[in-house]
Amino acid sequence: QVQLVESGGGLVKPGGSLRLSCAASGFTFSDYYMSWIRQAPGKGLEWVSYISSSGSTIYYADSVKGRFTISRDNAKNSLYLQMNSLRAEDTAVYYCAPSGYSGYAPFDYWGQGTLVTVSS
Amino acid sequence: EIVLTQSPDFQSVTPKEKVTITCRASQSIGSSLHWYQQKPDQSPKLLIKYASQSISGVPSRFSGSGSGTDFTLTINSLEAEDAATYYCHQSSSLRYTFGQGTKLEIK
Numbered sequence: 001q002v003q004l005v006e007s008g009g010g011l012v013k014p015g016g017s018l019r020l021s022c023a024a025s026g027f028t029f030s031d032y033y034m035s036w037i038r039q040a041p042g043k044g045l046e047w048v049s050y051i052s053s054s055g056s057t058i059y060y061a062d063s064v065k066g067r068f069t070i071s072r073d074n075a076k077n078s079l080y081l082q083m084n085s086l087r088a089e090d091t092a093v094y095y096c097a098p099s100g101y102s103g104y105a106p107f108d109y110w111g112q113g114t115l116v117t118v119s120s
Numbered sequence: 121e122i123v124l125t126q127s128p129d130f131q132s133v134t135p136k137e138k139v140t141i142t143c144r145a146s147q148s149i150g151s152s153l154h155w156y157q158q159k160p161d162q163s164p165k166l167l168i169k170y171a172s173q174s175i176s177g178v179p180s181r182f183s184g185s186g187s188g189t190d191f192t193l194t195i196n197s198l199e200a201e202d203a204a205t206y207y208c209h210q211s212s213s214l215r216y217t218f219g220q221g222t223k224l225e226i227k
Contacts, residue, residue: 047216106154110163
């Protein structure tokens with residue numbers, strides 16, 4: 001069955017950095033576009049970033065552009081999110097999710113998420 | 121950016137009631153609209169894809185309709201376990217967006 005396991009969250013000071021990882025299994029990871037989605041405490045869902053199956057196409061939400069970098073390692077079935085210059089408003093649970101073969105698809109599966117807390 | 125606006129933001133309903141949640145897009149998105157259910161302290165779960173396509177394992181009381189800019193999620197004969205927040209999501213643009221969520225409370 002499909003499994004998505006996010007890790008790397010934690011407490012970080014404003015201006016600091018964190019690298020999130022997502023380990024995928026149960027599907028052909030290299031065929032799928034992947035996204036990071038976040039949810040601030042008590043708030044709704046916000047899409048953060050997207051990467052194509054080959055890694056050649058990447059998009060970011062305006063709120064993280066220039067600070068976050070998405071990447072993937074298809075040999076390791078893993079997705080990453082490098083987060084720099086973190087702000088208090090980046091505090092959220094971060095989820096990874098596949099979005100089909102072309103990206104124009106729903107998020108069929110979600111991980112359990114990893115909590116990032118940005119606070120001094 | 122395609123803005124999705126859900127209504128209502130909150131609804132208190134009784135079991136066996138029929139519930140309708142709407143999602144309006146700021147521009148036409150065809151049928152690229154999906155619905156998710158999120159229960160407290162859980163990850164979101166896909167309920168309906170491409171406006172009206174059912175998902176295996178999701179109870180048949182959940183259905184979706186609409187196209188273009190106006191979409192509806194209907195829950196027939198609500199059950200206590202349906203207490204959750206419901207989100208719509210568009211994948212017409214690769215800069216995905218979500219609705220703000222509709223919280224259902226069961227009386």
